[in-house]
Structure formats: C-alpha cells, structure tokens
Amino acid sequence: MRIRSALVALTVAGAGVVGLAAPANAATNTCNPSHFCLFYNSNIQNAYYPFWDNVADFSGYTFKGAGDGAGQAVKNNAASAQNLQTGLVARVYYNSNYGGVYDNVQPTSWRNLSNTYNNNASFKWLWA
Incomplete structure (x- = not known):
C-alpha cells in the first residue's frame, strides 16, 4: 500500500513538472x-513588432508573430x-509625437518597460 501511494505521489509530482516545462501560449519570436x-x-x-525608423504614432501598427x-x-x-542596434538608444514615449515620460533601451539590450508599460505611443532613436 505504501509503495502504491508513493507511486501515485511521484506520478502527480511528475505531471506537475512536465506542466511547468513550457507554457502552452509561449512563442519564440525574436527581434532581427x-x-x-x-x-x-x-x-x-x-x-x-520590429521597428527600423522613428515612429511618431503607433496607431495602425499591430503585433506580429x-x-x-x-x-x-x-x-x-x-x-x-x-x-x-549598436551605438543607438531606443526611447519609447508615453505620448504620440515623442512626448511625455519615456523608457530608454540601451544598445544591444532588452528591458521590461516601466514608465511606458502598456502606455506607449511613439519611439525614437538617440545617439548613445
């Protein structure tokens, strides 16, 4: 009986680990x-969404991938x-036309947005 209980516990625990391996909605989208x-x-x-040039207003742009x-x-x-990019800082603005608070993303890096988290409307390159 103890062996059976232990096997059931291991099976349940193993199923939980497998479930944590990769979320069903995970995607491997990469920036170029x-x-x-x-x-x-x-x-x-x-x-x-990949950008190459400055964008004064994100209206009309939709996420890809x-x-x-x-x-x-x-x-x-x-x-x-x-x-x-190397040598350029990417600045994300709260408002369209490069206004309001912003978040800087340094060259060859990534970050979670803070000042513009889910409130972002434009982006501009700046020299590092």
Missing part, C-alpha cells in the same frame, strides 16, 4: 539584428522592448 522591437508581454515574450498579443494594436500594449 539592427532593429528595435516592442513585445506584447514582459521579458520579451510572445508577439512583437505567434502567441499572446498577435494581431493586437502596438499602441498602449507593449510590456517589454529589445534594442539590437
């Missing part, structure tokens, strides 16, 4: 070199960002 990408979720996860956020508007929906 020399681009700046906004991601729908924190920790550069799920759908994203797979997973959560695919097809959703970029404006006021980004949670994290990745900058794969």
